[in-house]
Amino acid sequence: MSDAIEPRVAAESPSAVDAQIALWREHMAKRAGVTEEEVDELEDHLRAEVDDLTGAGLSEDEAFLVAVKRLGAQHEIAREFARENSQRLWKQLVLDGDDSRRRESDDRSGWVPVLVFGLLAALFVKIPSFFGITFDESPEFYLRNVSVLGIAGVAAYLLWRHRATLGYVLATAAGFVLVAVAANLYTLDVDGDALPMTALHVPIAVWVIVGLAYATARWRQTEGRMDYVRFTGEFLIYLVLIQTAATVLVIFIGVVPTLVGIDTEYFLTQWLVPCGAAGAVIVAAWLVEAKQAIVENMAPVLARIFTPLFTAAFLGLLLVVLLSGEVGDLDRDLLIACDGILVVAIALILYNLTARGADTSPGWFDWIQLTLVGSALALDVVALTNIAIRITDGWTFNRAVVLGANVILFVNLVVSAWLLVRLTRGRASAVRSLESWQTAFIPVYGAWALFVVLVLPPVFGLT
Amino acid sequence: MDIPKDLVAASAAPLVLSILSEGPTYGYAIIKRVSELSDGELSWTEGLLYPLLHRLERQGHAHAYWANSETGRKRKYYEVTDEGRAALADHQAQWRAVVAALETTWVQARKSLALGANGGVATA
Numbered sequence: 348m349s350d351a352i353e354p355r356v357a358a359e360s361p362s363a364v365d366a367q368i369a370l371w372r373e374h375m376a377k378r379a380g381v382t383e384e385e386v387d388e389l390e391d392h393l394r395a396e397v398d399d400l401t402g403a404g405l406s407e408d409e410a411f412l413v414a415v416k417r418l419g420a421q422h423e424i425a426r427e428f429a430r431e432n433s434q435r436l437w438k439q440l441v442l443d444g445d446d447s448r449r450r451e452s453d454d455r456s457g458w459v460p461v462l463v464f465g466l467l468a469a470l471f472v473k474i475p476s477f478f479g480i481t482f483d484e485s486p487e488f489y490l491r492n493v494s495v496l497g498i499a500g501v502a503a504y505l506l507w508r509h510r511a512t513l514g515y516v517l518a519t520a521a522g523f524v525l526v527a528v529a530a531n532l533y534t535l536d537v538d539g540d541a542l543p544m545t546a547l548h549v550p551i552a553v554w555v556i557v558g559l560a561y562a563t564a565r566w567r568q569t570e571g572r573m574d575y576v577r578f579t580g581e582f583l584i585y586l587v588l589i590q591t592a593a594t595v596l597v598i599f600i601g602v603v604p605t606l607v608g609i610d611t612e613y614f615l616t617q618w619l620v621p622c623g624a625a626g627a628v629i630v631a632a633w634l635v636e637a638k639q640a641i642v643e644n645m646a647p648v649l650a651r652i653f654t655p656l657f658t659a660a661f662l663g664l665l666l667v668v669l670l671s672g673e674v675g676d677l678d679r680d681l682l683i684a685c686d687g688i689l690v691v692a693i694a695l696i697l698y699n700l701t702a703r704g705a706d707t708s709p710g711w712f713d714w715i716q717l718t719l720v721g722s723a724l725a726l727d728v729v730a731l732t733n734i735a736i737r738i739t740d741g742w743t744f745n746r747a748v749v750l751g752a753n754v755i756l757f758v759n760l761v762v763s764a765w766l767l768v769r770l771t772r773g774r775a776s777a778v779r780s781l782e783s784w785q786t787a788f789i790p791v792y793g794a795w796a797l798f799v800v801l802v803l804p805p806v807f808g809l810t
Numbered sequence: 811m812d813i814p815k816d817l818v819a820a821s822a823a824p825l826v827l828s829i830l831s832e833g834p835t836y837g838y839a840i841i842k843r844v845s846e847l848s849d850g851e852l853s854w855t856e857g858l859l860y861p862l863l864h865r866l867e868r869q870g871h872a873h874a875y876w877a878n879s880e881t882g883r884k885r886k887y888y889e890v891t892d893e894g895r896a897a898l899a900d901h902q903a904q905w906r907a908v909v910a911a912l913e914t915t916w917v918q919a920r921k922s923l924a925l926g927a928n929g930g931v932a933t934a
Binding site for chain 1: 836837838839856860864868869870879881883884885886893
């Protein structure tokens with residue numbers, strides 16, 4: 348594509364205009380949201396205008412002044428460019444001045460609401476214990492409900508933060524009620540298979556519903572869903588950071604008073620940890636929303652670092668499996684491990700996408716991603732062959748869940764692999780297709796999670 | 811005449827696609843062509859055009875490449891893709907529908923005015 352790029356050939360003696368344009372370039376490049384290549388394009392525009400004006404009889408200096416003036420104020424151009432680039436750079440906050448998004452973020456980004464919603468979230472978590480349902484006596488209740496109780500506050504905060512209309516507030520509330528009912532509908536054997544699977548799938552359904560609260564009217568659009576994916580990544584990173592600091596705090600409160608003979612265990616386990624965790628979730632959501640500019644691209648950076656490492660690991664695993672000579676007789680947990688591998692591959696693709704520009708030309712990194720997906724798929728094919736052999740001695744609840752998830756992830760990755768091939772061939776539209784394809788799966792994950800929680804247990808007679 | 815912002819924004823993508831389907835071209839030439847086509851009524855800014863071109867590129871409606879201009883400067887050219895032509899066909903159908911609807915009501919309004927006001931003076 349970029350066959351004819353050389354340093355400016357038409358360099359006669361460097362004139363005063365060249366110096367001025369160099370200065371203009373420097374200023375333009377400093378504006379966030381405008382890429383180097385875009386500045387090149389604008390410079391060509393500026394020079395074409397200068398040529399036209401000098402042709403009409405203006406001196407070079409005059410022509411430059413008029414051309415720059417016509418090109419419009421720098422911050423206006425930068426704002427428009429940033430708006431177009433924002434989907435990948437997520438830099439809405441650099442847009443100066445009168446932008447509506449900026450105003451919106453200003454009067455609802457304060458810390459007082461965070462305190463209020465944090466208390467609300469802590470209340471959600473503590474409500475069951477007011478009715479005598481404590482963690483020590485009924486851990487089963489918390490296994491089923493902890494994600495619903497813990498995340499409801501975040502959904503409320505996001506709805507308020509994004510000025511959701513009543514329709515979306517009601518839809519989100521209905522979603523939470525549906526998931527809560529699904530999570531608690533059946534009496535499950537405490538030591539059975541269905542309870543851990545329910546505990547694992549309820550958070551997935553909750554995550555999808557919070558997506559509705561986050562994206563509101565944009566939930567149908569790829570951009571809205573991609574923003575939610577970005578939000579999720581940064582949210583988890585903040586949560587890990589907060590948790591690290593909180594652990595230190597808990598150790599201090601737990602250990603130091605015992606030295607003087609005061610037992611803080613009850614306060615810690617019943618109040619500080621659950622309420623602190625609920626509040627931390629709100630704080631993390633607030634930080635992502637308010638400080639997008641600071642840690643904005645952490646998740647894509649991690650994805651970029653770990654993509655080659657995971658690719659190497661997957662290739663190594665594949666080699667080990669194939670060389671072990673037991674391809675048809677592998678351990679029963681292998682398929683679960685493969686589900687994990689596919690999830691990692693999808694997550695890496697997704698977060699590499701969040702920071703990718705559509706006009707970025709294909710490079711070595713896309714080949715690595717393709718290798719990543721290819722090796723994950725190859726591993727999965729081996730695992731599927733195994734499960735197909737084993738399934739002949741009967742379906743169980745666990746096999747149905749693991750296999751169903753595997754099929755969904757497999758379909759996702761096969762099409763993603765095909766789109767990545769198109770991408771490496773330089774099809775600009777492939778990036779967008781990949782985004783739409785990946786984000787189209789978000790509701791599918793939610794539907795599958797509900798299916799596992801609601802439909803499969805009775806089918807296998809586990810209720 | 812001052813064409814309102816919304817109308818400029820709505821017509822921008824179909825106009826660029828139409829100009830690109832005349833042949834590969836670049837930003838500055840597109841702005842001049844728009845001004846020429848509209849008898850100077852539409853004067854686009856770079857803040858409108860370039861982000862739009864990049865969006866069309868991202869959607870796969872346009873393909874961009876760098877090449878040397880006649881003066882030897884490197885320049886980014888755009889050409890329409892098959893997907894872009896399909897999108898342009900959609901735009902054309904939509905705009906024809908809108909224009910047809912407006913024209914019909916205006917012709918009718920003109921007729922009833924002419925009948926009521928006893929002479930066709932009121933046609934602006």
